[in-house]
Amino acid sequence: MNSNLPLEKEAGGSELHPSDNEVSASQQHGTVPSQLANAEPLQHGAMATYALVDGEASIISANPEFSRLLDIDAECSQLSFLEKLEQRYPENANELASALSDTNSSTIELQITSNEHCRLNIAAIDSDRRLVVLEPIKSGHSEIEHVKLSLIDPLTQLGNRRQLDIFLESWQSADGKQVAALMLMDLDRFKIVNDTLGHGIGDTLLKVVAQRARRAIRDDDLIVRLGGDEFVIVHTNKDQSSGSVEKVAKRLVEMISRPFLVDGHQIGIGTSVGIAVLGDETKNVADLMRHADLALYESKSKGRGTYSFFEQTMEQNALRRRDLETSLRRAIGLKQFSLVYQPQVQLSQGVVTGFEALIRWNHETLGLISPMDFIPLAEETGQIVSIGEWVLNTACKEAVKWPEHLNVAVNVSPVQFESESFVNSIQDALTISGLQPNRLEIEITESVLINNPEAVFKQLEKIKEMGVSIAMDDFGTGYSSLSNLSNFPLSKIKIDQSFVRGEQTEKSRALVNAIIALGVNLGMDTLAEGVETQDQYMQLANDGCKAAQGYLISKPLQAASIEKFISDQSFNSVKIDP
């Protein structure tokens, strides 16, 4: 019944479950369009009749209908809002006074005229301020419609989105000069809790998170739950600098990262926070939400569990990303992708053994776009799955044309392993092209082994059973432990070029030798990437590294140049001029 969850990473996908904590598609911070679509402030606010009241029950801001509907004199400045109400509605005086001082939300019904009633929804914004929203009661108005007009999130008892919208609108019309910051907070790894422990525990966790977050922020901050695992904190205070905003954000991130105990389970989650401060970067209250959302995106791409302040460049980057995403979607159809092939040689004899296939994207207006720029985006949006299939198919079809002793290596993204059909797509590429399985090698990165190792292990075993070999790419840059490596069916370790290229330091040399030794130990070949000079080549050969690739041997070649490259090698042996 106890479980210590090794919650490592937020799973992708967006299955919807009928639960209170359901994360709706518009709240998923995976892809660019949805995160822009998320920002729709002041939606309900514009439709509400409200007043924002301070600790002395005086009105900070209200729309004109408010006083008119309640039939109180807005102009009279002798009396406070509460006194006016008490005068106009003497029977409700006590109820009104206690509701306005209470920090819990409440609802009061008032009879405005002989046949007209209204409801006042009173919500505590913080220890002092109250938001009073007036709602006429029409005959035939169902309870459900009143629930929709609520200001409170029923699960956590925090404010809800409607409360936030009305508050921002009222606050905007009050005093734009105050310091205000909006923090958008999104839980990390929450989906895994829902998926593995169930929605009941997910809901309970959200309640505890809400309480903990409430304690992490200041008494005069507003906190609401937007829905799913998203919360918003509004920090409005005259005496404050943006330094105090940062302090609160830091505390939030730290406190939510502390373990939670829920129903006998220990749960480790975290939170990412995006902050927009009214002032230099964000001019209007209406932009706060969108800017905080962009800053949240930044926090998530920095690896989560952190906070970021909005900066103008984030907006441009988001637009660029969105354009790129649109182009990326069309790129396969428009045949803008191509593959180039970098030769790999066996070091002792200098024999070419095969080629690594590398993707190139030739954009119609932007020209060549580096895979470093578009692969992460494709992974984020899931397009990597179809791009990955295209690469596999194209590389296999090309390799069939080469002499039989030459192999082809294809890079595979961790995201491809999340798709059920990944193993099948390798099989399909082999079948369609007619390539012998032992001539195909897939290159995986360390991060694959870290997320969900059991599932990946099973897939790798199947791939190996087909006769396809598996290489570990960029080794040494990730965080997988060396001991972990022996459990996986790998046949090759590729030493990352950062340890090979340029002037070798003592440290990188030691690392390279350690990896070579590890390869010998585990019975795996080692291939050094980024070999540029004769010296590096000789050194690696002497140290016992099995194979290499890099500019010294050849830069990546167009498919059409491969035949010539192979026939130019006398006895297929690479000539390296001294």
Place this chain on the structure above:
Amino acid sequence: MSNAIYRLIYISNNCMEGSNAEMQNEIQCILEFARKANSAAGISGALMFNNGCFAQVLEGPQGPLEETFERIQCDMRHDSVVVLSYEEIADRGFDNWSMAYVGYNADSLREFENIKTESGFDTDAIPAERIFEILQEHLIDAENDKLAA
């Protein structure tokens, strides 16, 4: 099921500043509060403070235990809380203590000195069971000392 007893063992990093005496004073306050609240909630346990970090064992029924822990989690007097174990147990180990305390400089606490590293805690250096044992051993020592005196 409902009267099942759980045991929680965690370590955390002290955030309070001040002289030794001020620290002792603050810890005394924590203990006084804890003893009152814990006995009301049916919770027993022990707290250790050494080398800038806390280790605490809490035992009790699941609901009250989780509530108490949540309050402790919101306490800014410590941070970097790491839960070492949380499981159902057959018998309480600190039956007679609403919150026993093991303070500074006890010899048996030397072991704890390895746990704190530059980057945080080395939780491999000292397993949860060992913390539990040390706290228990130490309380038995204290009992014996009292009897001898």
